Amino acid sequence: MLDEPFSSLDAALRLETRQAVASALAATGATAVLVTHDQSEALSLGHEVAVLWNGRLIQTATPETLYRRPVTRELASFVGEAVLLPGMATRDRVSCELGELSLSGPVGQGAVDVMVRPEQIRLLRADETMPDGAAAYDAVVTEVIFQGQDAGVALQLRSDARTMVRARVPGYLCPRPGEQVRLAVDGEVTAYARA
Numbered sequence: 001m002l003d004e005p006f007s008s009l010d011a012a013l014r015l016e017t018r019q020a021v022a023s024a025l026a027a028t029g030a031t032a033v034l035v036t037h038d039q040s041e042a043l044s045l046g047h048e049v050a051v052l053w054n055g056r057l058i059q060t061a062t063p064e065t066l067y068r069r070p071v072t073r074e075l076a077s078f079v080g081e082a083v084l085l086p087g088m089a090t091r092d093r094v095s096c097e098l099g100e101l102s103l104s105g106p107v108g109q110g111a112v113d114v115m116v117r118p119e120q121i122r123l124l125r126a127d128e129t130m131p132d133g134a135a136a137y138d139a140v141v142t143e144v145i146f147q148g149q150d151a152g153v154a155l156q157l158r159s160d161a162r163t164m165v166r167a168r169v170p171g172y173l174c175p176r177p178g179e180q181v182r183l184a185v186d187g188e189v190t191a192y193a194r195a
Helices: 011-028 039-045 063-068 073-078
Strands: 049-053 056-061 083-090 093-096 099-102 110-116 121-125 137-146 150-157 164-170 180-185 190-193
Touching (some): 011 039, 049 063, 056 063, 073 083, 073 110, 083 190, 093 110, 099 180, 121 164
Antiparallel strands (some): 083 093, 083 110, 110 190, 137 150, 137 180
16 A cells, blocks of 8 residues: 655656656566556556545546546546536537547547647648648637646637637747637547436
């Protein structure tokens, strides 16, 4: 049982120690339970991740499943950044302000909240089209948070000034505030039925 074992270490030492512990556990074939509030730690170390929410176990899954298909919209926002948009689901597709997208799993038909991860939002120059002919949507960059290897980009859609989304791009592709861009969504998305 490892209870927050890396929490008091600085970032570089934390990463190095995590890798050493993971290697030691794998080499010996030992099973360990790691308790942590650090989502990246849980996703990078766990073979299976269990999430407790208000004293209840709400999802147990592989790290990839937990991140890509969290069972609730609240969990989607808790495990990484999430863009949540209103939409309408029909069978295996959903329509929202970012177009008609493929669903990762069925949710029935009707009103839903669509969850898109910021790294799924691809940015293009204003005059660029999608290479595969897919739809792209006009937006303006309102804020950029540069973090070195990547950057968080806040965008306002031109089709609806009330719709704001966040994208995550590699740091070397970082746009500037005020820049006109186009965006498209890569991959499948998850949706949650509205009550």
